[in-house]
Amino acid sequence: MNTINDTLATWADSERLCDATTAATILTEDFIGIGPVGFQLPKGPWLQRLSDGQLHYEELSLDELAIREYSDSAVAVARVNTLGTARGNPLPTTRTAFHLVRADGEWLIAGIQHSFIAGAPGSPVPAPQPEGGR
Structure with a gap:
């Protein structure tokens, strides 16, 4: 029986190592991933991005x-927080929401949504200016 923290640590490790085999064990069959620019991928293509050599x-x-x-x-x-590239483009630091479900006593990830953080490394969105500032 794993914890939510265990599942998130496994996700972070499998993502960083581009380990699709391990990632597959913690994603639900109907998993959906949403990238920071709004693309949407089901489980198979999400895992493929880990093993296609572009990440x-x-x-x-x-x-x-x-x-x-x-x-x-x-x-x-x-x-x-990331440092790396996807298809030759710098990876952004994101605010990420994970939707997890417990199935047979194990926590699995049913969905991930990444969003740019304004002004963070790799974000195309500049940091907000203080009100009245320039």
Whole structure:
């Protein structure tokens, strides 16, 4: 029996290492992933992006983690700090929401949604200016 934190740590490790085999064990069959620019991928193509050679991580870590648990489901929101490239483009640091479900006593990820953080590394969105500032 794993915990939500265990599942998220396994996700971070499998993502950073581009390990589709391990990632497949923690995603639900009907998983959906949404990238920071709005693309949407079901489980198969999401895993394929880990093994097609187009994704390279030097670093990936989670912080600012907040978890809300509801019986057999949970929402976890974290800052995902990355250094690397996807199809030759720099990977952004994102605010990421994970939807987790408990199945047979194990926490699995049913959905992931990445969103740009204005002003964060790799974001095309500039940091907001203080009100009245230039």
